[in-house]
Amino acid sequence: MKQKTSRPHFREFNPIRELVTKDTGLEKPYILSYNLSFDNKEVFGAVALCEDKLYIREGNSELKIIELSTLGEIKFVQQWGCISLETSNENGELELCRADMRFVNFFRAAARKFEAARLKKDIPDPVIPRCPKCGKPYPPGRTTCQKCTDKRKLFGRLIPYMKPNLKYLLLAALFLIAVSGISVVLPILNKAVINDYIAASPAPSDQSGFFLLIGGMAALGLLSAVAVMARRLLVARAAKDILIRLQSDVYRKIQELSLTGLNRRSSGELIQRVANDTEELREFITWLVPNLIQQALTLGTVAVLLLIMNWKLTILVILPVPFLVLMFRVLHKFTHKMYHRQWQVESDAGTLMHDVFSGMRVVKTYGTEKREEKRFDEAAKKIAQISKKNELTWNMIMPFASFLLSIGEYAVLYFLGRELVGDPSVITSGNANFALGDLMQFVSYVGLIYEPIRWMSFLPRRIARATTSLSKIVELLDEKNEMCLEGEILDDINGDIEFKNASFGYADAEYVLKNINLKIGKGEMVGFVGRSGVGKTTAANLVLRLYDLSEGSLTVDGKEIKTIDQHSYRSKIGVVLQETFLFNGTIYSNIAYAKPGATRDEVIRAAKLANAHEFIMRQPDGYNTYVGDKGHTLSGGERQRIAIARAILRNPRILILDEATSSLDTETEKQIQEAIALLSGGRTTIAIAHRLSTLRNATKIVVFEKGMIEEEGSHDELMRNQGRYYRLVMAQRQVNKMQK
Amino acid sequence: MNDNFLDLAEITYLNSENSRFYRTENGFPAMEAVLPKRSDDLEANQDKTPVKQDFGRVFFHRCFPFETPDEYISVLDKDGREYAMIRNLNEMPEQAQEIIRAELDRKYLCPIIKKITSLKEKLGYSYWTVDTDRGVMSFSMHDTYRNIARVGGGMLIINDVDGNRYRINDVALLDRISFKKIELYL
Numbered sequence A: 001m002k003q004k005t006s007r008p009h010f011r012e013f014n015p016i017r018e019l020v021t022k023d024t025g026l027e028k029p030y031i032l033s034y035n036l037s038f039d040n041k042e043v044f045g046a047v048a049l050c051e052d053k054l055y056i057r058e059g060n061s062e063l064k065i066i067e068l069s070t071l072g073e074i075k076f077v078q079q080w081g082c083i084s085l086e087t088s089n090e091n092g093e094l095e096l097c098r099a100d101m102r103f104v105n106f107f108r109a110a111a112r113k114f115e116a117a118r119l120k121k122d123i124p125d126p127v128i129p130r131c132p133k134c135g136k137p138y139p140p141g142r143t144t145c146q147k148c149t150d151k152r153k154l155f156g157r158l159i160p161y162m163k164p165n166l167k168y169l170l171l172a173a174l175f176l177i178a179v180s181g182i183s184v185v186l187p188i189l190n191k192a193v194i195n196d197y198i199a200a201s202p203a204p205s206d207q208s209g210f211f212l213l214i215g216g217m218a219a220l221g222l223l224s225a226v227a228v229m230a231r232r233l234l235v236a237r238a239a240k241d242i243l244i245r246l247q248s249d250v251y252r253k254i255q256e257l258s259l260t261g262l263n264r265r266s267s268g269e270l271i272q273r274v275a276n277d278t279e280e281l282r283e284f285i286t287w288l289v290p291n292l293i294q295q296a297l298t299l300g301t302v303a304v305l306l307l308i309m310n311w312k313l314t315i316l317v318i319l320p321v322p323f324l325v326l327m328f329r330v331l332h333k334f335t336h337k338m339y340h341r342q343w344q345v346e347s348d349a350g351t352l353m354h355d356v357f358s359g360m361r362v363v364k365t366y367g368t369e370k371r372e373e374k375r376f377d378e379a380a381k382k383i384a385q386i387s388k389k390n391e392l393t394w395n396m397i398m399p400f401a402s403f404l405l406s407i408g409e410y411a412v413l414y415f416l417g418r419e420l421v422g423d424p425s426v427i428t429s430g431n432a433n434f435a436l437g438d439l440m441q442f443v444s445y446v447g448l449i450y451e452p453i454r455w456m457s458f459l460p461r462r463i464a465r466a467t468t469s470l471s472k473i474v475e476l477l478d479e480k481n482e483m484c485l486e487g488e489i490l491d492d493i494n495g496d497i498e499f500k501n502a503s504f505g506y507a508d509a510e511y512v513l514k515n516i517n518l519k520i521g522k523g524e525m526v527g528f529v530g531r532s533g534v535g536k537t538t539a540a541n542l543v544l545r546l547y548d549l550s551e552g553s554l555t556v557d558g559k560e561i562k563t564i565d566q567h568s569y570r571s572k573i574g575v576v577l578q579e580t581f582l583f584n585g586t587i588y589s590n591i592a593y594a595k596p597g598a599t600r601d602e603v604i605r606a607a608k609l610a611n612a613h614e615f616i617m618r619q620p621d622g623y624n625t626y627v628g629d630k631g632h633t634l635s636g637g638e639r640q641r642i643a644i645a646r647a648i649l650r651n652p653r654i655l656i657l658d659e660a661t662s663s664l665d666t667e668t669e670k671q672i673q674e675a676i677a678l679l680s681g682g683r684t685t686i687a688i689a690h691r692l693s694t695l696r697n698a699t700k701i702v703v704f705e706k707g708m709i710e711e712e713g714s715h716d717e718l719m720r721n722q723g724r725y726y727r728l729v730m731a732q733r734q735v736n737k738m739q740k
Numbered sequence B: 001m002n003d004n005f006l007d008l009a010e011i012t013y014l015n016s017e018n019s020r021f022y023r024t025e026n027g028f029p030a031m032e033a034v035l036p037k038r039s040d041d042l043e044a045n046q047d048k049t050p051v052k053q054d055f056g057r058v059f060f061h062r063c064f065p066f067e068t069p070d071e072y073i074s075v076l077d078k079d080g081r082e083y084a085m086i087r088n089l090n091e092m093p094e095q096a097q098e099i100i101r102a103e104l105d106r107k108y109l110c111p112i113i114k115k116i117t118s119l120k121e122k123l124g125y126s127y128w129t130v131d132t133d134r135g136v137m138s139f140s141m142h143d144t145y146r147n148i149a150r151v152g153g154g155m156l157i158i159n160d161v162d163g164n165r166y167r168i169n170d171v172a173l174l175d176r177i178s179f180k181k182i183e184l185y186l
Helices: A017-024 A101-118 A151-156 A157-196 A206-256 A259-263 A267-310 A311-318 A323-360 A361-367 A371-423 A423-429 A436-457 A459-478 A536-544 A566-570 A587-592 A598-608 A613-618 A636-649 A666-679 A715-721 A724-739 B094-107 B176-185
Strands: A030-036 A041-051 A051-058 A064-067 A075-078 A082-089 A094-101 A495-502 A515-518 A525-529 A550-555 A573-576 A652-656 A684-688 A700-705 A709-715 B020-024 B029-036 B050-057 B058-060 B069-076 B082-088 B113-122 B124-131 B135-142 B148-152 B155-157 B164-170
Touching: A017 A030, A017 A041, A017 A051, A030 A101, A041 A101, A041 A598, A051 A094, A064 A666, A075 A101, A082 A101, A082 B124, A094 B050, A151 A459, A157 A267, A157 A436, A206 A267, A267 A311, A267 A436, A267 A459, A267 A573, A311 A436, A323 A361, A323 A371, A323 B176, A371 A436, A371 B124, A423 A613, A423 A666, A459 A724, A495 A536, A515 A536, A515 A709, A525 A536, A536 A652, A536 A684, A536 B176, A550 B164, A587 A598, A587 A636, A587 A724, A598 A636, A598 B058, A666 A709, A700 A724, A709 A715, A709 A724, A715 A724, B020 B094, B020 B113, B029 B094, B058 B094, B113 B164, B113 B176
Parallel strands: A525 A684, A525 A700, A573 A652, A652 A684
Antiparallel strands: A030 A041, A030 A094, A041 A051, A051 A064, A075 A082, A082 A094, A495 A515, A495 A550, A700 A709, B020 B029, B029 B050, B058 B069, B069 B082, B113 B124, B124 B135, B148 B155, B155 B164
């Protein structure tokens, strides 16, 4: 892994960095390293910022000094597998530098820094979070370095989860020791039975000891069974508690995370964290650790006992152990590969099925059932083929492997047995070092010692799996919420909103909104207009405070939004989004979601305002109609009306409607418009709409274009200006005419 | 009446007659072509008669970057709006080919893996050292199985943790040792 990479990397010493630092004459200038030339050849390069100039050096070529004032906007450009910074000079567009994707965070940050310097603004040097140990920036979406986490500290994090069940766990440990102890004692009793009674000559006259021994063995066997049972019960109980604690902690953390933190992860990944990773840890605590203790205990005591009994033979027994361990490792790797492939094809087939079943309508309308059948057939055949091969190999290897395991026992039998067979007097006299009973005891111990060894050879992989799960969970639990949620608690708000020089970009990406200045007064209804992807929804999300601004300020009632308690603030906002999400539950519970403890009377009123009451009453179960996660039984417009009712029920001070009426027919939309107009008296409303007729009641229209506000004013003013809005209206009118 | 619904859509292809490529002072590709005048989408009457125009800097984007890297190349403006399409790069004049190829090589960076010297998996990450057409490279991957795109015809596109891409033209043609290493993820 330490092999030299041909591509210059930021971790390696970059001689150009030193040179450029010297050039600027500054002690610690802001420097961006890069590793590709204009035509994508590997090269060492660096750009340094020195007041109002950029110093650029690349490979062996001469120092270039560029005055920032001669340049146009400096932007980050995403290529395909590489990135670059571009700007322009008197000759047109110009590339400053380029690099491969490892530099992406640095390039994005540098683009901002350089652009700020060009505009004579001084922003703090961007800090790219890196692992303090290896210096590598964290991979996207991570806040810890997987390679460098301290394993011991990591497992220490599990202790708090075990603590409340410590009593049970300790008790379980006690039983564990008991079971180990019994397994060691049993061969001793066995020996006594054989040596003192069965093989003894002359047979002892007093037989009572014989029955006592047999009885003792049976009793110990029973005790062992009881201990195993008790241990399992205790552990199962503790396990359940631990799992619940872990899961609820992880779940709570996920809920607390800001959207920025959540967007970095897919919902599949989050489910994985809550369900699978916690389960993996439960298994680790309740199964792996106790077994490890038990196996280690058995191994230790048996090894000591064997050494005491006959050290020469013991060495003979232990000699093949390293080979056995090696064999099991190899075997395991092999079978892992086998079963991994099987798992992979099975999951592929699963995906295929999921795909086809959820796309059944498409399959049917295009009449491709036969083709899909064939596709599935092929997948199923592939699974059958692989699993057949795997079973075959497994069944061929395993008996052989067990035989190899018992080879030590055969060796012991041979060496000890030879001694006994060669000299029958040993048996008859019973005085020799090794009697028949000793032989039996020794052989049982050899059997006992191999089991832990076999078990432990699988250990590294199991521990690795637990570590992976644990480190992912710990990372999530440790993630700092970048948004401060607490602050001044507001009983009520007026709804004056103001953006001042506000800019915003997701994570380090390019700005989605640039330098927005906008005042929305109390009770105003403002329409956000513009094509898709120009930042309308982002602006609304900022008002909702799903994200914090990157630069500038956003105030509500003159107070910086960041200083307001998020919970109290959000309770004053009602939102209807384009994508209506209905929870699994009844229509009633979905509307009442906005206001826990709402009366039935209130819910019905809200539904009536949202024009939903009528269609709800057409459902056989009325408000108790059950809607699934996607609300399959309802049409798009119906779902939207439920969402509107939900927002209305909240009696919000600020109402945000993001394409809230897009799925409604014109009639219904008009009715709801009127309801909203009534509702929005004294309430601030922000409405995003493509259909401009939706905004007929708006007091102000804001036209967005490329992350900036292009026009702002009332409908009449904008129509007079004949700008973008005018053209939009004209174009829509034309479409409407065509429809007529 | 159109015979085929699809005839309604038109693709403008560039050729040696209707286009000329050159480089800007700063080395970017630029185009002069005979094409209809650009107008705002919202404009009511759009004039479709082609006129010779200098568009300045242009951008390229492959429609099928894996399957036919030399065919169906879209020529775009800086906002990603298409001017026209190149059907087959090899049929363009020499000089245009040279400019376009150079720009495509600049935009699409994807080393071709010739040999896998080491591949280890640890804690959910896999660590690779490979020989490529651009020299020896090491990189790491997360969620390895899902980050290998099986494009078809044995071609694999590998996405590493940083977002760099690597290509294996045909896994079946890898040497035996390399193939054994990557087999698990196929």
